[in-house]
Amino acid sequence: MELIQSNRCFNGEQRIYKINSKSLTGESKFGIYLPKKALNGEACPAVFFLAGLTCTEETFAIKAHAQQLAAQLNLILITPDTSPRGENVEQGDHWDIGQGAGFYINAMQAPWSEHFQMETFVADELYSLVNQEFLIEQNRIGIFGHSMGGHGALTLALKYPEKFKSVSAFAAICAPSQCPWGEKAFSNYLGENKTEWLKHDATALVEEKGALFTDILIDQGLKDQFYSQLNPALFEQSCKRAGQKLTLREHEGYDHGYYFIQSFIEDHLKFHHAQLHA
């Protein structure tokens, strides 16, 4: 683990590390915000944030405006990159596939399967690494994300509830099996067997898993330019059928971007803080 950037921020440190990832078969970077309490060697709760298409490990740190409240709440924020990267990694034909578009799943077929193992990377390799390298409070780790990363957060939380105790999302791709972004990614990474797809589809998963969380928070802008990709209503119906409480908030006038995220980021951090201390 090599520290490649560190900036003092609200008396804590916003950092970027480079690692050699076994699961991604190559280098990867991740960001981490360490509040002052963590720098002082005291254990803190942590929340993973999974970013959306085209983003990197630093997008959230620059654009989401989370550090101020994270500093107050003593929350560690962990931000993986959105895919494997590098010259040897498939670029993809568009920004919705390949580099910057890993979809937080493990690819099952060529040319993707060699590097695109983002589920194992986030939920296993990076999860273990940060728990080993930083003082993180046991049983106080949450996960949230945006768009493709909202899909990632919901599905990883539903798959690994023993690892992630709280989950929320902004403008999540809630039913990837039923939207163009998800169909393209899943057919490339997983193949054409749609039974396989449903294992990585939050709307299908929540019905299978049942009520795992006290609450799930999703914020959605009603002027979101990608609204047709997101399907929050399908997820809401599945949660209802599964008995999973969902707080789905729809916001007049807000779009898909980080100006929307920054407007509601504090509610998400407070939500995780409350869930992790319940």
Add this chain to the structure above:
Amino acid sequence: MELIQSNRCFNGEQRIYKINSKSLTGESKFGIYLPKKALNGEACPAVFFLAGLTCTEETFAIKAHAQQLAAQLNLILITPDTSPRGENVEQGDHWDIGQGAGFYINAMQAPWSEHFQMETFVADELYSLVNQEFLIEQNRIGIFGHSMGGHGALTLALKYPEKFKSVSAFAAICAPSQCPWGEKAFSNYLGENKTEWLKHDATALVEEKGALFTDILIDQGLKDQFYSQLNPALFEQSCKRAGQKLTLREHEGYDHGYYFIQSFIEDHLKFHHAQLHA
């Protein structure tokens, strides 16, 4: 004035406009944050933010994390670009000169003088335009900035105290006549006559103008990688000689970037709010 981007943000709007600038002889863009009160047609105070080298009209909006408190304080935030832009505009041999490096002065010699008229652009043309197009409270306009834009804010406030009622800066180039960035910019834009330079040097200007403001706030990181370009101590001495109150705060561990700015942005907005309502 053409609206080219608008994003809902904390119940207000973060916008970018494109204009044909007379003073820059070409197109220019500026950002503006309008809190909800302004959208509702009520007059609000406004603060100009001048960004540093390489930045654009959107850097502050993305990275400074100012909108949340601006929404609470009903402050309009106005962010010009850092230079003229375009194919017909001199690019410069490095990022410290030419496009992205206008230094908020009027160039006096070729090849710069045709477009690089940033002082007139900000203090006259854009100032008039925003006062005409938006409901801004009379006598409640402040200015602040970062690095090159800190130099811009200090000098424009000292030159036009009737226009700017409050002034602050992050990591300002406080004595451009005495640092490499300033020497390069001033010799290019103004020529070799150093008497001319002093008209655009905050450390010289404050001595000439005397005490114009109740207080000036400057935040400076002590791990700033460009510390030798900034000379806050020279400005402090000049303020002392001029009887101008200066609150210069030096912060252990903070560097030159926006993670530093976001850590103290609220203090600056509160400072302007207080000064503009005194």
